[in-house]
Each structure stands twice: as C-alpha cells, then as structure tokens.
Amino acid sequence: MLSGKQIVLIISGGIAAYKSLDLIRRLKERGARVIPIMTAGAQEFITPLAVGALSAETVFTSLFDRQAEHDVGHIRLARDHDMIVVAPATANLMAKMAHGIADDLATAVLLATDKPVLAAPAMNPKMWQNPATLRNFEQLKERGIRFVGPSSGEMAEKGEAGTGRMSEPLEIVAAAKAVLRDEDIRQNRLPLAGKHVVITSGPTHEPIDPVRYIANRSSGKQGHALAAAAYEAGARVTLVSGPVELPDPDNVDVVQVESAAEMLRAVEAALPADIAIMAAAVADWRVASEGAQKIKKDGNGKPPVLSLVENPDILATVGHHERLRPKLLIGFAAETQNLIDNARSKLKRKKADWIIANDVSPETGIMGGDANTVRLVSGTGVEDWPQMDKTEVAREIIARAADALKKYR
Numbered sequence: 001m002l003s004g005k006q007i008v009l010i011i012s013g014g015i016a017a018y019k020s021l022d023l024i025r026r027l028k029e030r031g032a033r034v035i036p037i038m039t040a041g042a043q044e045f046i047t048p049l050a051v052g053a054l055s056a057e058t059v060f061t062s063l064f065d066r067q068a069e070h071d072v073g074h075i076r077l078a079r080d081h082d083m084i085v086v087a088p089a090t091a092n093l094m095a096k097m098a099h100g101i102a103d104d105l106a107t108a109v110l111l112a113t114d115k116p117v118l119a120a121p122a123m124n125p126k127m128w129q130n131p132a133t134l135r136n137f138e139q140l141k142e143r144g145i146r147f148v149g150p151s152s153g154e155m156a157e158k159g160e161a162g163t164g165r166m167s168e169p170l171e172i173v174a175a176a177k178a179v180l181r182d183e184d185i186r187q188n189r190l191p192l193a194g195k196h197v198v199i200t201s202g203p204t205h206e207p208i209d210p211v212r213y214i215a216n217r218s219s220g221k222q223g224h225a226l227a228a229a230a231y232e233a234g235a236r237v238t239l240v241s242g243p244v245e246l247p248d249p250d251n252v253d254v255v256q257v258e259s260a261a262e263m264l265r266a267v268e269a270a271l272p273a274d275i276a277i278m279a280a281a282v283a284d285w286r287v288a289s290e291g292a293q294k295i296k297k298d299g300n301g302k303p304p305v306l307s308l309v310e311n312p313d314i315l316a317t318v319g320h321h322e323r324l325r326p327k328l329l330i331g332f333a334a335e336t337q338n339l340i341d342n343a344r345s346k347l348k349r350k351k352a353d354w355i356i357a358n359d360v361s362p363e364t365g366i367m368g369g370d371a372n373t374v375r376l377v378s379g380t381g382v383e384d385w386p387q388m389d390k391t392e393v394a395r396e397i398i399a400r401a402a403d404a405l406k407k408y409r
C-alpha cells in the first residue's frame with residue numbers, strides 16, 4: 001500500500017515533531033518516498049539536518065527559496081505526490097488551513113494541493129478544547145481532510161494531561177494506508193473493493209485444565225499476511241486469529257480466539273463473506289472434559305489419561321453451509337506426506353474451491369518461517385508455485401481469488 005508512494009510530510013512546530021523523525025523511518029521502511037517540508041516553528045524543535053538525513057531527500061523550508069522554486073516550485077510540490085501527511089499539526093497550522101492562509105511554504109502547499117491530506121494534531125489539551133480549534137477541526141473534516149488522533153495522556157509539559165498528544169508513528173502509518181486505499185477505491189483501482197473477506201490464522205489452544213493446553217507450531221504469519229493482502233486489495237477483512245505473537249494487521253477487524261470451538265463461533269458470526277480463507281492450524285482434537293482444577297500428580301508415578309474428542313471442522317462446516325457459504329472458499333493443507341492426495345480429498349470432503357497445499361516437514365522450515373512453497377489444488381488441477389515469501393504468497397492468492405470472484409458477478 002505504501003510501497004512506491006510519494007508522501008509529502010509537513011512538520012509544524014510542536015514538541016511532537018521528534019516523533020516525526022520516527023514516522024519518516026516507518027514510512028520509508030514500508031517503501032514510501034517521504035518529501036519533507038518544515039515550518040519555521042518545526043525547526044526550533046528538530047533540525048532540517050536530521051530530517052534530511054532520515055528521509056534522504058531535500059528538506060523544503062521556505063516559500064521564497066530561489067533554488068527550491070527553480071527545482072520544483074511550491075505548486076509542483078503540492079501536486080506531484082500521492083498524499084500529504086501533516087504531523088504534527090499544531091493548533092496554529094490547523095487554523096491557517098481552515099482559513100486558507102498561505103503565508104509559508106507548508107500552508108501554501110496545503111492550499112494548492114488536490115491530493116488527500118491526513119493531519120495528526122498535537123497540542124496542549126486546553127488549546128485542543130478551545131472552541132476555535134474544535135471549529136477548525138470540524139470545518140477541516142467537512143472539507144475532506146482526514147485526521148488521526150489526537151490521543152489522551154500525559155503531555156510534555158509537567159502536570160498537564162488530557163487530549164492533545166500526537167498519535168504514535170505506527171498509528172499514523174495505519175491511517176495513511178487507509179487514506180491511500182480509500183483514494184485507490186475511489187479511483188476504481190482495487191479488485192476487492194466492497195467485498196468482505198474472512199480469514200482464520202494461527203494455531204488454536206485446546207485447554208486441558210486451567211493452566212495447560214494442547215497447541216501446535218503455527219505462527220500465523222501466512223494467515224496474517226493474507227489479511228493484510230486482502231485489505232490492500234480493497235476488501236473489508238475479518239481476521240479470526242488464534243493466539244499468535246504477531247501484531248494485528250492494520251485496519252483489519254481482528255477477533256481473537258483460543259479454541260477451535262471459539263474459532264468456529266467467530267467465523268460463523270463474521271459471515272456472510274464473499275471469500276473465506278481458512279489458514280489456521282486448527283487442533284483436530286480437544287480434551288473430552290476440561291479439568292476445572294489443575295490436574296495433580298497422583299504420587300504413584302501414574303500419568304493421567306487424557307481422552308480426546310474431535311473438534312468441529314470449521315472449513316467443512318462453512319463449506320456445507322446452505323445459505324452462507326462464501327462464493328469462494330479456500331483451505332490449506334499442511335502435510336508431511338502424500339501432499340496432493342490429501343489435498344484432493346480435503347477439497348471434496350470439506351467442499352472447498354481451492355486447497356493451498358504445503359509440505360510442513362521440519363526440514364522445509366515452513367512452519368514458523370518467512371517463506372512458503374505451495375501448490376494450488378483445485379477441481380481443475382494442481383499448480384506448483386515457486387518458493388516465495390509468505391507476503392508474496394498471500395498477494396498471489398488474493399490476486400487469484402479476486403480474479404476468480406469476477407466470474408460470480
């Protein structure tokens with residue numbers, strides 16, 4: 001979503017400007033180009049040298065800089081990019097934006113732009129609550145300016161707390177993605193716009209007693225990457241995830257569950273969906289009766305016997321739904337032997353459209369690793385895919401799913 005995008009970052013004069021240095025890194029890490037503009041106030045808090053070093057770009061500071069006007073000009077600066085992020089947006093800068101004042105480079109660019117603008121306000125809580133600021137805020141929102149934050153908490157000034165803190169860099173990154181995606185949807189560039197995709201991810205934990213459980217080695221990386229890819233393709237995404245160590249993908253509805261039974265309930269509650277992808281490694285069995293108390297050693301060296309019962313099969317349940325079966329239903333098959341035969345029988349038994357089969361023998365390093373080698377098994381045949389990063393596998397699956405969905409239109 002951010003890869004290859006050009007983002008003009010306007011930094012105005014507030015103490016939160018120090019967080020903008022990290023924001024530059026976060027945006028660049030995700031493949032965006034960041035073109036910085038600093039107001040005079042911003043330069044009291046952080047230096048153009050630091051901003052230039054982190055962005056690896058010329059830092060624009062003045063409306064009447066002959067060199068800069070010669071090279072790009074403030075009008076081009078206002079046009080040749082994908083979006084503007086204003087972080088921090090001070091009360092003063094918001095007031096100027098609301099009133100169309102253009103007395104420096106930052107405000108002139110904001111007045112001249114025809115691209116989406118995202119602002120991250122940062123100011124003292126009293127300034128934020130001032131009716132003048134709140135009116136400017138409402139007015140800017142009405143004009144289509146997007147906002148992230150401010151959040152509440154301790155302020156830089158001692159003893160001051162309330163609403164006015166700038167959002168954290170990663171929250172601003174998530175909001176920037178949402179703005180760019182909305183623009184892509186508006187321009188009809190995303191194949192899954194208006195579609196709902198439900199994805200399961202991670203392992204399940206099946207309780208034995210209050211402190212113990214049965215689990216597996218699934219990391220959730222493939223399922224989470226699918227959720228991010230579906231979001232980037234324009235879909236509304238519900239991710240039903242077992243316990244994982246991963247951050248939630250940005251702008252996705254995440255439902256956290258532990259057991260297979262909970263996962264099934266959450267998936268059914270999330271339907272209807274256009275596409276469902278069951279990437280979770282659901283435990284096949286759970287303990288027949290979960291101990292209400294911690295199971296103790298009996299002192300005779302005799303271990304307890306755990307009797308297991310089969311878990312509901314979520315993929316099969318959804319596949320056999322009469323009314324709510326998604327148009328496209330995709331399952332995974334993690335196997336250590338007879339990969340294709342097993343995948344084919346799952347395709348039939350669970351009424352899935354595709355099975356993404358992968359060999360998870362320990363020597364492949366797939367379980368928990370970053371790469372995946374998969375085969376797409378469908379009613380029409382088997383396709384071998386080369387080894388790819390799990391993110392690339394996810395994008396490819398989503399692109400293929402979006403194509404397949406066109407048939408149902």
Ligand code: C5P
Pocket residue numbers: 200260278279280281282283284311312313314315316330331332333334346
């Ligand atoms: O039968 P197996 O566990 O190998 O099937 C794998 C596929 O079925 C995966 O897509 C997995 O998410 C799904 N599954 C499920 N519920 C289960 C077991 C597996 O949805 N109880």
